[in-house]
Amino acid sequence: MSAILLAQEASLNQGLSLIGYGLGAIGPGIGVGLIFAAVINGTARQPEAQSKLMGIAWQTFVLVEVLALIGLVLFFIASAK
């Protein structure tokens, strides 16, 4: 009886925000994969271009990664009781 009463007080915020973060990390995951797939393809075609391609890869990687990181920060904000 007391367990049921306690369960009614529990909030779903933490579980829902974790699901939200998981969904939000799909996009950046695909994005980072696409970036480095392009780097690998470009290096395979022209090995001399590797250093330039990796430079561009890191710059675009950080722009994509920030979306996943914003999701992580919002998880902590949203998971308050």
Place this chain on the structure above:
Amino acid sequence: MRALWLAEGGEFVPPGAGDFNLPPIFLGITKPMVLVVLSIVIISVFFLIASRRLKVVPSRFTFIAESVYDFGRNNIARELIGSKDFMPYVPLIVAMFTFVLVNNLFGIIPIIQFPTLAHIGFPMALSVLIIYPLWNYIGIRKHGLFGHFKHQLVPPGVPKPVLVLLVPVEIFVKFIMNPITHGIRVFAAMFAGHLILLVFTLAGEYLLLEAGGALKPVSVISWAFAIAMTFLEALIQVLQAYIFALLAANFIGSALSEEH
């Protein structure tokens, strides 16, 4: 600390955002304050010692300092601001790069072990209080007040009906989201990285001391992962410092660029 005494009951308490609130050392001065001042002292002493008695052929220590300066000047500032008027901004770019780098690296140095930029105030001060006003000032000084907004919000060659949609979006992106995400990028990376290290380290400690007999060897795996994540964290920290300086130079360059 909080996790340690709570775990005495036998339940693992995962680290959370509360573990970043370090108690003051004395008189309200907290550890991140001390670390920021320490980072400035380290950087200043480094460059001051390296620039004494400059010779045509540099010594090894001077060469390292010159490499750091050249990296900020050539790879970051000159590439993104353009070779015509990048020189006045090189000290700012090198300062941003070295400041963020040293403060990030504090997160994996053994005794210090706290990346100061994991407190949101520090990177937001850098991006919203320094880079953002500077970007506006440079744009207004070069193009005039109305010209700065027109230069940023109205790309050339866009038909008038599209502008009705484009200008509000550009206002939101360039004047609100760019400064905010500039700071949040490095904050979130340092926050997440420190949390990952905390999770593996505290989990290993819990498994070794509190868990049942069969789980005790698993703590070694947990600590091995902590070591692996430390190397990844080092890469992320250097990368975030590079990206912070790169984006600062990018904003300055976009304010200075000529009309196409």
